[in-house]
Amino acid sequence: MKKVICALLLAATSLCARADTPPLYSPSVLVYDVTRGEVLLEKNADDLRPIASLTKLMTAMVVLDKAQEMGDTLTIDEADIDRLKHSGSRIPVGTSLEREAMLRLALMSSENRAASA
Incomplete structure (x- = not known):
């Protein structure tokens, strides 16, 4: 092991x-x-380090705690664009995916638009 x-x-x-x-x-x-x-x-296990993508982890916790339907279709719209830090995304506005896919993209690919949707 x-x-x-x-x-x-x-x-x-x-x-x-x-x-x-x-x-x-x-x-x-x-x-x-x-x-x-x-x-x-x-x-270096005792070194202090920030948690990566804490917002995305909390987003996942809210989705799971609220037992939101994973099969619901979500669509990326203009409101999902990061206008504060101007982070990029590989998901174009208008893309529609099931909630489960969006959650996976948010967590596994660090996709901010997927987390926002």
Whole structure:
């Protein structure tokens, strides 16, 4: 299991006690096995780091907590364009997708327009 996790993380040095572990480019990492209560891999685990895409994570929590229908169709419109930070998007205005697809795009591709919709 340890070797699999390290390979998935593309580890950068021998942090996993395996000589064949690939490089780890992340500045910090912590992999924890909750079933055994054991740290499998760590690098700068105590460094303070901001949470990435907290807004998108909270958006997902609201959608899930409110049990919104995942099959509903949502359409990207002008209101979903980020006019504050001018972040880009690969989803054009007028695109219609089911809520589940929008949520996946928001979380997996960090799509702000999908999160907004």
